[in-house]
Amino acid sequence: PLILGIETSCDETSAAVVKGGRQILSNVVSSQVEIHQQFGGVVPEVASRRHVENITCVIEQALREADVQLADLSAIAVTYGPGLVGALLVGVTAAKSIAYAKSIPLLGVHHIAGHIYANFLTEGITPPLVALVVSGGHTELVYMKEHGTFEFLGRTRDDAAGEAYDKVARSMGLPYPGGPAIDRLAHEGTPGTIVLPRAWLEEGSMDFSFSGLKSAVLNLLHNAEQRGQTLNPADIAEAFQAAVIDVLVEKTVLAVRKTNVKHVVVAGGVAANRGLRKRMEERAAEEGFVAVFPPLPLCTDNAAMIAAAAYPFYKKGWFHDLDLNAYASLPLIKWEEGPFQELG
Ligand code: ATP
Ligand code: MG
Ligand code: FE
Numbered sequence: 242p243l244i245l246g247i248e249t250s251c252d253e254t255s256a257a258v259v260k261g262g263r264q265i266l267s268n269v270v271s272s273q274v275e276i277h278q279q280f281g282g283v284v285p286e287v288a289s290r291r292h293v294e295n296i297t298c299v300i301e302q303a304l305r306e307a308d309v310q311l312a313d314l315s316a317i318a319v320t321y322g323p324g325l326v327g328a329l330l331v332g333v334t335a336a337k338s339i340a341y342a343k344s345i346p347l348l349g350v351h352h353i354a355g356h357i358y359a360n361f362l363t364e365g366i367t368p369p370l371v372a373l374v375v376s377g378g379h380t381e382l383v384y385m386k387e388h389g390t391f392e393f394l395g396r397t398r399d400d401a402a403g404e405a406y407d408k409v410a411r412s413m414g415l416p417y418p419g420g421p422a423i424d425r426l427a428h429e430g431t432p433g434t435i436v437l438p439r440a441w442l443e444e445g446s447m448d449f450s451f452s453g454l455k456s457a458v459l460n461l462l463h464n465a466e467q468r469g470q471t472l473n474p475a476d477i478a479e480a481f482q483a484a485v486i487d488v489l490v491e492k493t494v495l496a497v498r499k500t501n502v503k504h505v506v507v508a509g510g511v512a513a514n515r516g517l518r519k520r521m522e523e524r525a526a527e528e529g530f531v532a533v534f535p536p537l538p539l540c541t542d543n544a545a546m547i548a549a550a551a552y553p554f555y556k557k558g559w560f561h562d563l564d565l566n567a568y569a570s571l572p573l574i575k576w577e578e579g580p581f582q583e584l585g
Contacts, residue, residue: 242315244315244551256304319333400452437483
């Protein structure tokens with residue numbers, strides 16, 4: 242089966258054709274990052290307008306690169322939340338229009354389920370597993386007992402990991418998005434020069450908190466400025482990244498011990514982090530589990546992951562109605578609890 246995926250939840254307009262839930266025939270991503278860079282973050286109104294301008298071209302290109310006609314498609318999968326509602330609506334409307342015009346089944350996909358399923362595109366893994374979701378808006382430890390079930394073991398109580406990266410980068414005068422810039426700088430810093438606090442929270446807690454760490458960096462910068470000192474930005478980046486990674490990895494280890502799974506998948510933009518990948522792999526080897534990361538281009542927003550996440554739904558024959566809406570916030574729930582209809 243061929244599934245057309247569409248993703249417009251934030252600042253990437255993307256369309257992809259994925260065969261059998263695994264084989265990427267095309268994955269076109271039109272990024273707006275240069276436009277939003279001048280504002281230091283995503284401007285929702287600008288993002289929506291850009292999606293409108295891009296969506297038709299991006300879908301056409303995805304079909305062309307895959308050498309597929311609309312009539313060949315088995316289903317259309319689209320991100321329907323969470324995200325910027327105006328941005329989401331562009332993708333949802335495009336998906337519904339094609340589904341209606343060509344009588345193709347429609348599937349709404351949760352954006353974070355998409356990030357998790359990016360790992361299924363390249364690795365032959367199956368649940369049960371633990372997913373560490375670390376994106377621009379989410380930081381969660383999820384136990385996936387089987388396809389389509391998501392049980393929360395922990396989540397952030399304030400900022401998301403990616404958000405912390407972006408905010409700290411901004412305070413250091415680095416460009417948006419901050420994650421890649423800090424990751425690069427961190428490798429030039431000297432470990433131990435600066436030490437920042439780790440938010441472990443209560444004993445055994447798998448929740449996260451990054452706002453204290455962010456404030457610690459702000460205080461450090463502020464105090465240095467008042468004293469007329471200059472700190473090496475690479476040392477700050479190294480200290481910040483070490484504090485983030487320590488907590489992310491050790492709480493993932495707790496989740497593995499608790500659930501006894503053999504696989505951990507890391508999902509979302511921060512999964513691209515070189516330091517995180519290295520440290521997680523080291524700990525996985527020590528603890529006896531396998532850590533899986535998506536290939537770099539599949540860590541950040543793309544439509545192939547949306548098509549991949551739709552595949553298990555498709556196989557069950559569960560689809561959405563054409564009254565599918567877009568939601569700024571949307572819980573990651575079991576399929577059974579979703580607003581599906583079964584096609585006969
Ligand atoms: P969400 O998926 O929660 O809705 P989003 O779609 O905006 O949010 P993603 O596209 O998954 O987020 O990821 C973008 C985030 O990933 C940004 O915060 C960015 O700074 C971060 N990021 C990207 N590359 C790296 C890296 N190498 N190290 C750390 N963070 C990174
Ligand atoms: Mg993005
Ligand atoms: Fe995302």
